Amino acid sequence: MRMSKVGVIGLGAMGSGMAGSLRRAGHEVFVCDARPGAAEAFARDGGVACANPAELARQCSAIVSVVVNAQQTEAVLFGDNGAAAAMHAGSVFIMCSTVDPNWSIALEGRLEALGLHYIDAPISGGAAKAASGEMTMMTAGKPAAYAACEGLLEAMAAKVYRLGATAGNGSKVKIINQLLAGVHIAAAAEAMALGLREGVDAAALYEVITHSAGNSWMFENRMAHVLKADYTPLSAVDIFVKDLGLVLDTARASKFPLPLASTAHQMFMQASTAGFAREDDSAVIKIFPGIELPKPAV
Missing domain, CATH: 1.10.1040.10 (N-(1-d-carboxylethyl)-l-norvaline Dehydrogenase; domain 2)
Known part of the structure; x- marks a missing residue:
């Protein structure tokens, strides 16, 4: 597995487990959460706490977003100190929230216009399986997007389903x-x-x-x-x-x-x-x- 710098935004029941799985797999994990102290608590066992999505994005080649909904994902990407403007060209954004499939399809186009890759990757299995790396990911994206996150999905999930060559079918x-x-x-x-x-x-x-x-x-x-x-x-x-x-x-x-x-x-x-x-x-x-x-x- 190619080791890389990975960002995880959202350290709730699922996100914290996924970040831990990436850390165990040997990746350098940068984390960010809206709740004060959550990122610092994770980083005490290894990793880097970031103040906001932009700070995280500047240091990572891949970002895993595990926030609640499309509105929060919009804020992560395009809000104040959003990740999208700070991501390096060719980086990949992995979206794990449950959202309207049409919104996810549109997001792929918006990120491509910025030179970024996108994986539509909702998750299932609960907090325990997220923590043990045994959850399920329902993914869809273009071949170049999968190439940009080689090994990362499998580090977080026991089952990674590839459901389409463009975004939408995962959602x-x-x-x-x-x-x-x-x-x-x-x-x-x-x-x-x-x-x-x-x-x-x-x-x-x-x-x-x-x-x-x-x-x-x-x-x-x-x-x-x-x-x-x-x-x-x-x-x-x-x-x-x-x-x-x-x-x-x-x-x-x-x-x-x-x-x-x-x-x-x-x-x-x-x-x-x-x-x-x-x-x-x-x-x-x-x-x-x-x-x-x-x-x-x-």
């Missing part, structure tokens, strides 16, 4: 993944809520379902949070308000019906407006009336 596949993820969390919450309403022991229900045909990865993962009454956000309710909104926007453009995604989106919207916006997405279970949720262990 489209991620949108479809988020449709399933959101629906599965909503269905898991509904099932657990019904069990609680009917007086079934929550731990017993979890044990049975996770060893039966009705199980899903989201039921097993998210309902464990409910059993512990731990709604610390690894992925917040509002993430699925956003992501399922993108799913519906994508389908609406071609008048394609998505009845399950629409219902799940309404459930997350209800949870958000009820005050649970920043809690873990499993908090969607709190919208169901007449149930007593598990309490934290004393």
